[in-house]
Amino acid sequence: MSERLKAILSKKGAIKKIGVVGMGYVGIPAAALFADSCAYDFVWGFQRNSPSSGYKIDLLNRGISPLKGKEPMLDSLLARVANAGKFACTSDFSNISKTDAVTISIQTPFLNKDDLEPDFRPLLEGLRSVGKHITEGSLVVLESTVTPGTTDGIAKQILEEESGLTAGEDFALAHAPERVMVGRLIQNIQEHDRIVGGIDDVSTQRAKELYSPILTKGKAIPMSTRAAEVTKTAENALRDLQIAAINELALYCEAMGINVYDVKAGVDSLKGEGITRALLYPGAGVGGHCLTKDTYHLERGVKMSPLKPDLPDNNSSIFVVARNINDFMPRHMFNLTVQGLKRAGKKPEGANVAILGWAFLNNSDDARNTPSEAYHDLLLKAGANVKVHDPHVENYPGVAILQDPLSVLRNSDAIAIMTGHDEYFKLNALTVKELAGSEQPVIIDGRNVVSPDEFIDSGFIYKGIGRGDKNMHPIRPLNPLECIAVGHHAGP
Numbered sequence: 001m002s003e004r005l006k007a008i009l010s011k012k013g014a015i016k017k018i019g020v021v022g023m024g025y026v027g028i029p030a031a032a033l034f035a036d037s038c039a040y041d042f043v044w045g046f047q048r049n050s051p052s053s054g055y056k057i058d059l060l061n062r063g064i065s066p067l068k069g070k071e072p073m074l075d076s077l078l079a080r081v082a083n084a085g086k087f088a089c090t091s092d093f094s095n096i097s098k099t100d101a102v103t104i105s106i107q108t109p110f111l112n113k114d115d116l117e118p119d120f121r122p123l124l125e126g127l128r129s130v131g132k133h134i135t136e137g138s139l140v141v142l143e144s145t146v147t148p149g150t151t152d153g154i155a156k157q158i159l160e161e162e163s164g165l166t167a168g169e170d171f172a173l174a175h176a177p178e179r180v181m182v183g184r185l186i187q188n189i190q191e192h193d194r195i196v197g198g199i200d201d202v203s204t205q206r207a208k209e210l211y212s213p214i215l216t217k218g219k220a221i222p223m224s225t226r227a228a229e230v231t232k233t234a235e236n237a238l239r240d241l242q243i244a245a246i247n248e249l250a251l252y253c254e255a256m257g258i259n260v261y262d263v264k265a266g267v268d269s270l271k272g273e274g275i276t277r278a279l280l281y282p283g284a285g286v287g288g289h290c291l292t293k294d295t296y297h298l299e300r301g302v303k304m305s306p307l308k309p310d311l312p313d314n315n316s317s318i319f320v321v322a323r324n325i326n327d328f329m330p331r332h333m334f335n336l337t338v339q340g341l342k343r344a345g346k347k348p349e350g351a352n353v354a355i356l357g358w359a360f361l362n363n364s365d366d367a368r369n370t371p372s373e374a375y376h377d378l379l380l381k382a383g384a385n386v387k388v389h390d391p392h393v394e395n396y397p398g399v400a401i402l403q404d405p406l407s408v409l410r411n412s413d414a415i416a417i418m419t420g421h422d423e424y425f426k427l428n429a430l431t432v433k434e435l436a437g438s439e440q441p442v443i444i445d446g447r448n449v450v451s452p453d454e455f456i457d458s459g460f461i462y463k464g465i466g467r468g469d470k471n472m473h474p475i476r477p478l479n480p481l482e483c484i485a486v487g488h489h490a491g492p
Protein backbone atom coordinates (compact mmCIF):
# COMPACT_ATOMS: atom_id res chain seq x y z
CA MET A 1 0.00 0.00 0.00
CA SER A 2 2.58 2.61 0.96
CA GLU A 3 4.96 1.33 -1.79
CA ARG A 4 2.79 3.28 -4.25
CA LEU A 5 2.98 6.38 -2.11
CA LYS A 6 6.72 5.95 -1.73
CA ALA A 7 7.11 5.89 -5.53
CA ILE A 8 4.89 8.94 -5.96
CA LEU A 9 6.86 10.93 -3.36
CA SER A 10 10.18 9.86 -4.79
CA LYS A 11 9.09 11.09 -8.23
CA LYS A 12 7.69 14.33 -6.73
CA GLY A 13 10.92 15.13 -4.90
CA ALA A 14 11.50 17.33 -1.86
CA ILE A 15 8.82 19.51 -0.29
CA LYS A 16 9.16 23.06 -1.62
CA LYS A 17 5.79 24.78 -1.20
CA ILE A 18 3.78 24.64 2.02
CA GLY A 19 0.27 25.62 3.09
CA VAL A 20 -0.59 26.36 6.74
CA VAL A 21 -4.32 26.40 7.52
CA GLY A 22 -5.45 28.47 10.52
CA MET A 23 -3.67 31.74 11.22
CA GLY A 24 -3.69 31.60 15.01
CA TYR A 25 -1.24 31.24 17.89
CA VAL A 26 0.00 28.00 16.33
CA GLY A 27 -0.33 28.53 12.58
CA ILE A 28 1.25 31.97 12.33
CA PRO A 29 4.63 31.17 13.92
CA ALA A 30 4.80 27.85 12.09
CA ALA A 31 4.14 29.53 8.72
CA ALA A 32 6.74 32.20 9.46
CA LEU A 33 9.39 29.63 10.37
CA PHE A 34 8.66 27.49 7.28
CA ALA A 35 8.83 30.60 5.06
CA ASP A 36 12.08 31.75 6.65
CA SER A 37 13.79 28.41 5.96
CA CYS A 38 15.95 28.24 2.84
CA ALA A 39 14.68 24.68 2.42
CA TYR A 40 11.33 26.02 1.21
CA ASP A 41 10.38 28.31 -1.70
CA PHE A 42 6.98 29.63 -0.58
CA VAL A 43 4.36 29.38 2.18
CA TRP A 44 0.67 30.25 2.00
CA GLY A 45 -1.17 31.00 5.24
CA PHE A 46 -4.80 29.95 4.75
CA GLN A 47 -7.27 31.86 6.86
CA ARG A 48 -11.04 31.80 6.38
CA ASN A 49 -12.49 35.25 5.98
CA SER A 50 -14.60 35.00 9.14
CA PRO A 51 -16.06 38.02 10.96
CA SER A 52 -13.83 37.35 13.97
CA SER A 53 -10.56 36.53 12.23
CA GLY A 54 -10.75 37.67 8.60
CA TYR A 55 -8.94 40.87 9.57
CA LYS A 56 -5.77 38.82 10.02
CA ILE A 57 -5.34 38.26 6.26
CA ASP A 58 -4.50 41.87 5.44
CA LEU A 59 -2.33 42.32 8.53
CA LEU A 60 -0.30 39.20 7.77
CA ASN A 61 0.17 40.22 4.11
CA ARG A 62 1.69 43.42 5.43
CA GLY A 63 4.04 41.33 7.57
CA ILE A 64 2.27 42.33 10.80
CA SER A 65 1.34 39.80 13.49
CA PRO A 66 -2.30 39.96 14.68
CA LEU A 67 -1.34 38.18 17.91
CA LYS A 68 -1.39 40.32 21.04
CA GLY A 69 1.19 40.04 23.81
CA LYS A 70 4.94 39.76 23.41
CA GLU A 71 6.13 37.02 21.05
CA PRO A 72 9.96 37.23 20.72
CA MET A 73 11.23 37.03 17.14
CA LEU A 74 7.75 36.73 15.57
CA ASP A 75 7.31 40.33 14.39
CA SER A 76 10.71 40.52 12.69
CA LEU A 77 10.27 37.07 11.18
CA LEU A 78 6.87 37.91 9.69
CA ALA A 79 8.11 41.22 8.29
CA ARG A 80 11.12 39.50 6.73
CA VAL A 81 9.24 36.68 5.00
CA ALA A 82 6.40 38.91 3.80
CA ASN A 83 8.83 41.47 2.37
CA ALA A 84 10.93 38.72 0.81
CA GLY A 85 7.85 37.47 -1.04
CA LYS A 86 8.13 34.04 0.64
CA PHE A 87 4.83 34.22 2.51
CA ALA A 88 1.29 35.31 1.70
CA CYS A 89 -2.00 34.91 3.54
CA THR A 90 -5.17 34.09 1.64
CA SER A 91 -8.71 32.77 1.99
CA ASP A 92 -8.49 31.20 -1.48
CA PHE A 93 -7.98 27.52 -0.72
CA SER A 94 -7.44 26.64 -4.41
CA ASN A 95 -3.82 27.62 -3.84
CA ILE A 96 -3.46 24.38 -1.86
CA SER A 97 -3.17 22.59 -5.22
CA LYS A 98 0.18 24.40 -5.66
CA THR A 99 1.59 23.09 -2.37
CA ASP A 100 3.52 19.90 -1.55
CA ALA A 101 2.52 19.86 2.14
CA VAL A 102 -0.36 21.33 4.17
CA THR A 103 -0.54 21.67 7.95
CA ILE A 104 -3.85 22.28 9.74
CA SER A 105 -3.86 24.32 12.97
CA ILE A 106 -7.51 25.08 13.59
CA GLN A 107 -9.02 25.47 17.05
CA THR A 108 -10.65 22.42 18.62
CA PRO A 109 -12.61 23.57 21.70
CA PHE A 110 -15.31 21.65 23.55
CA LEU A 111 -18.96 22.64 23.25
CA ASN A 112 -19.82 20.78 26.39
CA LYS A 113 -17.28 18.93 28.49
CA ASP A 114 -20.01 17.13 30.43
CA ASP A 115 -21.09 15.09 27.44
CA LEU A 116 -17.60 15.18 25.89
CA GLU A 117 -18.83 16.92 22.75
CA PRO A 118 -16.06 18.89 21.02
CA ASP A 119 -16.85 21.65 18.53
CA PHE A 120 -15.10 20.22 15.48
CA ARG A 121 -17.10 22.34 12.99
CA PRO A 122 -14.21 24.72 12.16
CA LEU A 123 -11.82 21.78 11.83
CA LEU A 124 -14.14 19.74 9.61
CA GLU A 125 -14.71 22.78 7.41
CA GLY A 126 -10.95 23.22 7.12
CA LEU A 127 -10.48 19.54 6.27
CA ARG A 128 -13.07 19.82 3.51
CA SER A 129 -11.34 22.91 2.09
CA VAL A 130 -8.00 21.10 2.12
CA GLY A 131 -9.44 17.86 0.71
CA LYS A 132 -10.90 19.68 -2.28
CA HIS A 133 -7.49 20.88 -3.43
CA ILE A 134 -4.81 18.35 -2.44
CA THR A 135 -3.18 16.43 -5.27
CA GLU A 136 -1.35 13.14 -5.67
CA GLY A 137 1.79 13.20 -3.50
CA SER A 138 0.51 15.85 -1.07
CA LEU A 139 1.36 15.59 2.63
CA VAL A 140 -1.40 16.61 5.07
CA VAL A 141 -0.42 17.12 8.71
CA LEU A 142 -3.04 17.67 11.40
CA GLU A 143 -1.39 19.87 14.08
CA SER A 144 -4.55 20.67 16.05
CA THR A 145 -5.01 18.89 19.36
CA VAL A 146 -7.65 16.28 18.64
CA THR A 147 -9.45 13.34 20.22
CA PRO A 148 -7.35 10.20 19.72
CA GLY A 149 -8.77 8.44 16.64
CA THR A 150 -9.54 11.67 14.73
CA THR A 151 -6.62 11.73 12.25
CA ASP A 152 -7.06 8.22 10.85
CA GLY A 153 -10.81 8.52 11.46
CA ILE A 154 -12.99 11.46 10.42
CA ALA A 155 -10.02 13.51 9.12
CA LYS A 156 -8.87 10.76 6.75
CA GLN A 157 -12.47 10.10 5.69
CA ILE A 158 -13.16 13.76 4.76
CA LEU A 159 -9.83 14.21 2.97
CA GLU A 160 -10.47 11.07 0.88
CA GLU A 161 -14.09 11.96 0.11
CA GLU A 162 -13.25 15.50 -0.99
CA SER A 163 -10.13 14.59 -3.00
CA GLY A 164 -11.12 11.20 -4.42
CA LEU A 165 -7.61 10.12 -3.38
CA THR A 166 -6.60 7.44 -0.87
CA ALA A 167 -4.52 8.27 2.20
CA GLY A 168 -1.39 6.17 2.42
CA GLU A 169 -1.51 5.42 -1.29
CA ASP A 170 -2.02 8.75 -3.10
CA PHE A 171 -1.24 11.23 -0.30
CA ALA A 172 0.58 11.14 3.02
CA LEU A 173 -1.28 11.85 6.28
CA ALA A 174 0.13 12.47 9.79
CA HIS A 175 -0.59 14.03 13.16
CA ALA A 176 2.15 16.29 14.56
CA PRO A 177 0.71 18.12 17.60
CA GLU A 178 1.85 21.57 18.62
CA ARG A 179 3.41 21.99 22.09
CA VAL A 180 3.98 25.74 22.09
CA MET A 181 3.32 28.12 24.97
CA VAL A 182 2.03 31.61 24.35
CA GLY A 183 4.89 34.02 24.96
CA ARG A 184 7.52 31.73 23.45
CA LEU A 185 5.88 30.38 20.30
CA ILE A 186 8.88 30.59 17.94
CA GLN A 187 11.36 29.23 20.48
CA ASN A 188 9.08 26.30 21.40
CA ILE A 189 8.52 25.24 17.76
CA GLN A 190 12.27 25.29 17.17
CA GLU A 191 13.37 23.67 20.43
CA HIS A 192 10.65 21.24 21.56
CA ASP A 193 10.96 17.68 20.25
CA ARG A 194 8.33 17.13 17.57
CA ILE A 195 5.99 14.16 17.86
CA VAL A 196 5.36 12.86 14.32
CA GLY A 197 2.65 10.22 13.88
CA GLY A 198 2.00 9.12 10.27
CA ILE A 199 -0.76 6.68 9.27
CA ASP A 200 2.11 4.63 7.86
CA ASP A 201 5.90 4.77 7.82
CA VAL A 202 6.04 6.62 4.51
CA SER A 203 3.74 9.35 5.88
CA THR A 204 5.78 9.57 9.08
CA GLN A 205 9.00 9.94 7.09
CA ARG A 206 7.47 12.63 4.85
CA ALA A 207 6.29 14.58 7.90
CA LYS A 208 9.75 14.33 9.45
CA GLU A 209 11.15 15.87 6.24
CA LEU A 210 8.69 18.75 6.60
CA TYR A 211 9.69 19.69 10.16
CA SER A 212 13.41 18.92 10.25
CA PRO A 213 14.52 22.24 8.63
CA ILE A 214 12.79 24.32 11.34
CA LEU A 215 13.94 22.28 14.35
CA THR A 216 17.04 23.70 16.04
CA LYS A 217 17.38 21.82 19.37
CA GLY A 218 14.26 19.68 18.92
CA LYS A 219 14.24 16.37 17.11
CA ALA A 220 11.43 14.45 15.42
CA ILE A 221 10.02 11.56 17.47
CA PRO A 222 8.22 9.08 15.16
CA MET A 223 5.27 7.00 16.34
CA SER A 224 1.82 5.87 15.22
CA THR A 225 -0.91 8.45 14.59
CA ARG A 226 -2.97 7.26 17.55
CA ALA A 227 0.06 7.30 19.86
CA ALA A 228 0.80 10.88 18.74
CA GLU A 229 -2.77 11.96 19.52
CA VAL A 230 -2.63 10.30 22.95
CA THR A 231 0.83 11.78 23.67
CA LYS A 232 -0.45 15.30 23.14
CA THR A 233 -3.66 14.98 25.11
CA ALA A 234 -1.96 12.95 27.87
CA GLU A 235 0.94 15.37 28.36
CA ASN A 236 -1.53 18.13 29.19
CA ALA A 237 -3.91 15.90 31.15
CA LEU A 238 -0.92 14.87 33.28
CA ARG A 239 0.17 18.49 33.77
CA ASP A 240 -3.39 19.34 34.82
CA LEU A 241 -3.27 16.37 37.23
CA GLN A 242 0.01 17.60 38.73
CA ILE A 243 -1.53 21.03 39.28
CA ALA A 244 -4.65 19.48 40.82
CA ALA A 245 -2.50 17.42 43.18
CA ILE A 246 -0.78 20.49 44.62
CA ASN A 247 -4.09 22.38 44.67
CA GLU A 248 -5.73 19.63 46.74
CA LEU A 249 -2.67 19.47 49.01
CA ALA A 250 -3.00 23.25 49.46
CA LEU A 251 -6.62 22.82 50.54
CA TYR A 252 -5.53 20.10 52.99
CA CYS A 253 -2.85 22.41 54.39
CA GLU A 254 -5.37 25.20 54.90
CA ALA A 255 -7.57 22.78 56.86
CA MET A 256 -4.62 21.53 58.91
CA GLY A 257 -3.28 25.01 59.65
CA ILE A 258 0.05 24.63 57.88
CA ASN A 259 1.88 26.36 55.07
CA VAL A 260 1.72 24.39 51.81
CA TYR A 261 4.98 26.02 50.69
CA ASP A 262 6.79 24.51 53.68
CA VAL A 263 5.45 21.12 52.57
CA LYS A 264 6.44 21.81 48.95
CA ALA A 265 9.98 22.74 49.98
CA GLY A 266 10.14 19.64 52.14
CA VAL A 267 8.92 17.29 49.42
CA ASP A 268 11.12 18.97 46.79
CA SER A 269 14.11 18.26 49.03
CA LEU A 270 13.74 14.55 48.31
CA LYS A 271 16.03 14.33 45.30
CA GLY A 272 17.62 11.53 43.36
CA GLU A 273 17.16 9.00 40.60
CA GLY A 274 13.56 7.88 40.46
CA ILE A 275 12.51 9.35 43.81
CA THR A 276 12.15 13.07 43.00
CA ARG A 277 8.55 14.27 43.14
CA ALA A 278 7.22 16.81 40.62
CA LEU A 279 5.26 19.26 42.78
CA LEU A 280 3.94 22.28 40.90
CA TYR A 281 2.32 25.42 42.33
CA PRO A 282 -1.14 25.83 43.89
CA GLY A 283 -3.17 28.68 42.51
CA ALA A 284 -6.47 30.42 41.90
CA GLY A 285 -7.29 28.07 39.02
CA VAL A 286 -6.22 26.68 35.65
CA GLY A 287 -7.01 28.59 32.46
CA GLY A 288 -5.93 28.56 28.84
CA HIS A 289 -7.11 26.71 25.77
CA CYS A 290 -5.07 23.58 26.35
CA LEU A 291 -5.18 22.17 29.86
CA THR A 292 -8.85 23.07 30.19
CA LYS A 293 -9.81 20.87 27.23
CA ASP A 294 -7.16 18.28 26.41
CA THR A 295 -8.23 15.98 29.26
CA TYR A 296 -11.66 15.73 27.67
CA HIS A 297 -10.15 14.87 24.28
CA LEU A 298 -8.25 12.04 25.96
CA GLU A 299 -11.35 10.83 27.82
CA ARG A 300 -13.40 10.96 24.62
CA GLY A 301 -10.73 8.95 22.82
CA VAL A 302 -10.92 6.20 25.42
CA LYS A 303 -14.73 6.32 25.40
CA MET A 304 -14.75 5.91 21.60
CA SER A 305 -12.18 3.11 21.55
CA PRO A 306 -13.55 -0.38 20.82
CA LEU A 307 -11.90 -1.88 23.89
CA LYS A 308 -12.75 -0.51 27.34
CA PRO A 309 -9.91 -0.05 29.88
CA ASP A 310 -9.87 -2.47 32.78
CA LEU A 311 -10.55 -0.09 35.69
CA PRO A 312 -12.01 -0.48 39.21
CA ASP A 313 -15.82 -0.51 39.35
CA ASN A 314 -17.47 2.96 39.54
CA ASN A 315 -14.07 4.44 38.87
CA SER A 316 -13.97 8.19 38.14
CA SER A 317 -11.10 9.14 35.86
CA ILE A 318 -8.39 10.78 37.96
CA PHE A 319 -7.91 13.17 35.04
CA VAL A 320 -11.53 14.31 35.22
CA VAL A 321 -11.34 14.54 39.03
CA ALA A 322 -8.25 16.71 38.52
CA ARG A 323 -10.20 18.97 36.18
CA ASN A 324 -12.93 19.32 38.82
CA ILE A 325 -10.39 20.27 41.50
CA ASN A 326 -8.74 22.88 39.28
CA ASP A 327 -12.12 24.27 38.23
CA PHE A 328 -13.05 24.50 41.94
CA MET A 329 -10.16 26.85 42.77
CA PRO A 330 -11.95 30.07 41.69
CA ARG A 331 -14.81 29.06 43.99
CA HIS A 332 -12.27 28.46 46.77
CA MET A 333 -11.03 32.00 46.16
CA PHE A 334 -14.61 33.17 46.54
CA ASN A 335 -15.02 31.18 49.77
CA LEU A 336 -11.81 32.73 51.14
CA THR A 337 -13.16 36.16 50.16
CA VAL A 338 -16.43 35.55 52.04
CA GLN A 339 -14.52 34.28 55.10
CA GLY A 340 -12.20 37.30 55.02
CA LEU A 341 -15.04 39.79 54.71
CA LYS A 342 -16.84 38.04 57.57
CA ARG A 343 -13.78 38.53 59.81
CA ALA A 344 -13.99 42.23 58.90
CA GLY A 345 -17.66 42.25 59.87
CA LYS A 346 -18.82 42.51 56.25
CA LYS A 347 -20.76 40.47 53.72
CA PRO A 348 -20.04 40.03 50.00
CA GLU A 349 -23.33 41.80 49.25
CA GLY A 350 -22.48 45.43 48.58
CA ALA A 351 -18.77 44.88 49.19
CA ASN A 352 -16.28 46.51 46.80
CA VAL A 353 -13.92 43.82 45.52
CA ALA A 354 -10.84 44.52 43.37
CA ILE A 355 -9.69 41.67 41.11
CA LEU A 356 -5.99 41.93 40.22
CA GLY A 357 -5.29 39.84 37.13
CA TRP A 358 -7.56 38.73 34.28
CA ALA A 359 -5.05 36.84 32.05
CA PHE A 360 -4.85 33.09 32.71
CA LEU A 361 -1.03 33.21 32.70
CA ASN A 362 1.51 35.49 34.40
CA ASN A 363 2.72 38.45 32.30
CA SER A 364 0.50 37.44 29.37
CA ASP A 365 -2.51 39.07 27.72
CA ASP A 366 -4.11 35.68 26.94
CA ALA A 367 -7.37 35.43 28.86
CA ARG A 368 -8.84 32.35 27.23
CA ASN A 369 -10.79 30.31 29.81
CA THR A 370 -9.42 32.53 32.56
CA PRO A 371 -10.20 31.42 36.16
CA SER A 372 -10.77 35.11 36.97
CA GLU A 373 -14.07 35.00 35.09
CA ALA A 374 -15.53 32.27 37.32
CA TYR A 375 -14.45 34.16 40.44
CA HIS A 376 -15.82 37.44 39.03
CA ASP A 377 -19.20 35.85 38.29
CA LEU A 378 -19.48 34.34 41.80
CA LEU A 379 -18.88 37.79 43.31
CA LEU A 380 -21.50 39.44 41.10
CA LYS A 381 -23.98 36.70 41.98
CA ALA A 382 -23.35 37.40 45.67
CA GLY A 383 -24.11 41.09 45.14
CA ALA A 384 -20.56 42.44 45.32
CA ASN A 385 -19.33 45.45 43.32
CA VAL A 386 -16.36 44.26 41.26
CA LYS A 387 -13.56 46.14 39.50
CA VAL A 388 -10.91 44.39 37.41
CA HIS A 389 -7.28 45.33 36.76
CA ASP A 390 -4.87 43.73 34.35
CA PRO A 391 -1.70 45.34 32.94
CA HIS A 392 -1.76 43.27 29.74
CA VAL A 393 -5.37 42.38 28.92
CA GLU A 394 -6.96 45.43 27.29
CA ASN A 395 -10.48 44.13 26.71
CA TYR A 396 -12.68 41.13 27.31
CA PRO A 397 -16.31 40.64 26.23
CA GLY A 398 -18.69 41.88 28.94
CA VAL A 399 -16.02 42.86 31.45
CA ALA A 400 -14.50 46.31 31.98
CA ILE A 401 -10.76 45.82 32.47
CA LEU A 402 -8.86 48.82 33.79
CA GLN A 403 -5.17 49.40 33.29
CA ASP A 404 -4.93 51.87 36.19
CA PRO A 405 -4.41 49.92 39.45
CA LEU A 406 -5.15 52.93 41.63
CA SER A 407 -8.70 53.32 40.39
CA VAL A 408 -9.30 49.60 40.98
CA LEU A 409 -7.77 49.50 44.47
CA ARG A 410 -9.41 52.72 45.67
CA ASN A 411 -12.26 52.20 48.16
CA SER A 412 -11.95 48.40 48.23
CA ASP A 413 -13.22 46.13 50.96
CA ALA A 414 -11.35 43.16 49.45
CA ILE A 415 -8.48 42.72 46.98
CA ALA A 416 -8.01 39.36 45.22
CA ILE A 417 -4.82 38.48 43.34
CA MET A 418 -5.84 36.04 40.58
CA THR A 419 -2.79 36.25 38.27
CA GLY A 420 0.86 36.41 39.23
CA HIS A 421 1.80 39.38 37.02
CA ASP A 422 5.20 40.85 37.94
CA GLU A 423 3.55 44.18 38.82
CA TYR A 424 1.69 42.64 41.74
CA PHE A 425 4.85 41.49 43.50
CA LYS A 426 5.65 45.19 44.02
CA LEU A 427 2.44 45.98 45.93
CA ASN A 428 3.18 47.88 49.13
CA ALA A 429 0.84 46.98 52.00
CA LEU A 430 0.57 50.46 53.51
CA THR A 431 0.01 52.09 50.13
CA VAL A 432 -2.67 49.56 49.22
CA LYS A 433 -4.34 50.00 52.64
CA GLU A 434 -4.47 53.75 52.24
CA LEU A 435 -6.00 53.35 48.78
CA ALA A 436 -8.50 50.78 50.03
CA GLY A 437 -9.62 53.29 52.65
CA SER A 438 -11.25 50.76 54.98
CA GLU A 439 -10.06 49.89 58.48
CA GLN A 440 -9.63 46.19 57.80
CA PRO A 441 -9.40 45.50 54.06
CA VAL A 442 -9.16 41.86 53.03
CA ILE A 443 -6.34 40.55 50.80
CA ILE A 444 -6.91 37.18 49.14
CA ASP A 445 -3.70 35.92 47.52
CA GLY A 446 -4.34 33.33 44.80
CA ARG A 447 -0.76 33.14 43.49
CA ASN A 448 1.52 33.46 46.55
CA VAL A 449 2.45 37.00 45.57
CA VAL A 450 2.40 39.05 48.82
CA SER A 451 4.07 38.60 52.20
CA PRO A 452 1.29 37.62 54.65
CA ASP A 453 3.00 39.24 57.65
CA GLU A 454 3.55 42.57 55.85
CA PHE A 455 -0.15 42.82 55.06
CA ILE A 456 -1.38 41.47 58.41
CA ASP A 457 0.88 43.89 60.30
CA SER A 458 -0.51 46.72 58.14
CA GLY A 459 -4.03 45.91 59.29
CA PHE A 460 -5.25 43.60 56.51
CA ILE A 461 -7.32 40.47 56.98
CA TYR A 462 -5.19 37.95 55.07
CA LYS A 463 -6.31 34.84 53.18
CA GLY A 464 -4.01 32.87 50.91
CA ILE A 465 -4.32 29.61 48.99
CA GLY A 466 -2.49 26.92 50.97
CA ARG A 467 -1.67 29.29 53.83
CA GLY A 468 -3.28 27.38 56.69
CA ASP A 469 -0.60 28.88 58.94
CA LYS A 470 -1.83 32.45 58.30
CA ASN A 471 -5.47 32.28 57.25
CA MET A 472 -6.76 32.45 60.82
CA HIS A 473 -4.21 35.01 62.00
CA PRO A 474 -4.99 37.16 65.10
CA ILE A 475 -6.59 40.39 64.01
CA ARG A 476 -4.43 43.40 64.80
CA PRO A 477 -6.34 45.72 67.20
CA LEU A 478 -7.61 48.83 65.51
CA ASN A 479 -5.57 51.98 66.13
CA PRO A 480 -8.05 54.62 67.43
CA LEU A 481 -6.31 57.28 65.37
CA GLU A 482 -6.66 55.03 62.39
CA CYS A 483 -10.39 54.65 63.01
CA ILE A 484 -10.86 58.43 63.06
CA ALA A 485 -8.79 58.71 59.90
CA VAL A 486 -11.13 56.38 58.03
CA GLY A 487 -14.26 57.87 59.59
CA HIS A 488 -15.06 55.15 62.12
CA HIS A 489 -15.10 55.30 65.90
CA ALA A 490 -13.49 52.41 67.81
CA GLY A 491 -15.22 50.97 70.88
CA PRO A 492 -18.70 51.75 72.35
Ligand SMILES: NC(=O)c1ccc[n+]([C@@H]2O[C@H](COP(=O)([O-])OP(=O)(O)OC[C@H]3O[C@@H](n4cnc5c(N)ncnc54)[C@H](O)[C@@H]3O)[C@@H](O)[C@H]2O)c1
Nearest residue numbers: 022023024025026048053106107108122125126144145178
Ligand atom coordinates in the same frame (compact mmCIF):
# COMPACT_ATOMS: atom_id res chain seq x y z
N1 LIG B 1 -2.43 28.31 21.44
C1 LIG B 1 -1.56 27.46 21.94
O1 LIG B 1 -0.70 27.81 22.76
C2 LIG B 1 -1.60 26.02 21.56
C3 LIG B 1 -0.59 25.19 22.03
C4 LIG B 1 -0.62 23.86 21.66
C5 LIG B 1 -1.64 23.37 20.87
N2 LIG B 1 -2.62 24.19 20.44
C6 LIG B 1 -3.68 23.62 19.59
O2 LIG B 1 -3.55 24.14 18.26
C7 LIG B 1 -4.85 24.32 17.66
C8 LIG B 1 -4.99 25.76 17.22
O3 LIG B 1 -4.94 26.53 18.37
P1 LIG B 1 -4.71 28.10 18.27
O4 LIG B 1 -4.49 28.59 19.66
O5 LIG B 1 -3.74 28.42 17.20
O6 LIG B 1 -6.17 28.57 17.78
P2 LIG B 1 -6.57 30.03 17.28
O7 LIG B 1 -8.02 30.15 17.57
O8 LIG B 1 -5.60 31.03 17.79
O9 LIG B 1 -6.34 29.96 15.70
C9 LIG B 1 -7.16 29.16 14.87
C10 LIG B 1 -7.27 29.92 13.55
O10 LIG B 1 -7.90 29.06 12.60
C11 LIG B 1 -8.85 29.84 11.88
N3 LIG B 1 -9.84 28.94 11.31
C12 LIG B 1 -10.86 28.34 11.92
N4 LIG B 1 -11.54 27.57 11.06
C13 LIG B 1 -10.91 27.70 9.84
C14 LIG B 1 -11.13 27.16 8.55
N5 LIG B 1 -12.14 26.32 8.33
N6 LIG B 1 -10.28 27.50 7.55
C15 LIG B 1 -9.27 28.35 7.78
N7 LIG B 1 -8.99 28.92 9.00
C16 LIG B 1 -9.82 28.57 10.01
C17 LIG B 1 -9.41 30.76 12.94
O11 LIG B 1 -10.06 31.84 12.32
C18 LIG B 1 -8.14 31.16 13.67
O12 LIG B 1 -7.52 32.25 13.05
C19 LIG B 1 -5.85 23.88 18.73
O13 LIG B 1 -6.22 22.54 18.50
C20 LIG B 1 -5.07 23.99 20.03
O14 LIG B 1 -5.53 23.08 21.01
C21 LIG B 1 -2.64 25.51 20.76
Ligand SMILES: CC(=O)N[C@@H]1[C@@H](OP(=O)(O)OP(=O)(O)OC[C@H]2O[C@@H](n3ccc(=O)[nH]c3=O)[C@H](O)[C@@H]2O)O[C@H](CO)[C@@H](O)[C@@H]1O
Nearest residue numbers: 178179180181182243280281283285286287288290291360
Ligand atom coordinates in the same frame (compact mmCIF):
# COMPACT_ATOMS: atom_id res chain seq x y z
C1 LIG C 1 3.98 24.22 29.92
C2 LIG C 1 3.42 22.91 29.47
O1 LIG C 1 3.92 21.90 29.76
N1 LIG C 1 2.33 22.94 28.69
C3 LIG C 1 2.00 24.16 28.10
C4 LIG C 1 0.55 24.47 28.31
O2 LIG C 1 0.58 25.85 28.17
P1 LIG C 1 -0.44 26.80 28.92
O3 LIG C 1 -0.50 27.99 28.04
O4 LIG C 1 -1.73 26.09 29.21
O5 LIG C 1 0.29 27.22 30.29
P2 LIG C 1 0.52 26.42 31.66
O6 LIG C 1 1.82 26.88 32.21
O7 LIG C 1 0.30 24.98 31.48
O8 LIG C 1 -0.65 27.04 32.62
C5 LIG C 1 -1.98 26.69 32.46
C6 LIG C 1 -2.73 27.19 33.70
O9 LIG C 1 -2.31 26.44 34.84
C7 LIG C 1 -1.94 27.32 35.90
N2 LIG C 1 -0.82 26.72 36.62
C8 LIG C 1 0.30 26.37 35.93
C9 LIG C 1 1.36 25.78 36.61
C10 LIG C 1 1.27 25.55 38.01
O10 LIG C 1 2.19 25.05 38.66
N3 LIG C 1 0.11 25.94 38.66
C11 LIG C 1 -0.94 26.51 37.98
O11 LIG C 1 -1.96 26.85 38.61
C12 LIG C 1 -1.56 28.63 35.24
O12 LIG C 1 -1.83 29.72 36.11
C13 LIG C 1 -2.51 28.66 34.04
O13 LIG C 1 -3.75 29.23 34.40
O14 LIG C 1 -0.31 23.90 27.36
C14 LIG C 1 0.06 24.16 26.00
C15 LIG C 1 -1.02 23.70 25.05
O15 LIG C 1 -0.94 22.34 24.82
C16 LIG C 1 1.36 23.45 25.78
O16 LIG C 1 1.71 23.55 24.42
C17 LIG C 1 2.38 24.14 26.63
O17 LIG C 1 3.63 23.50 26.43
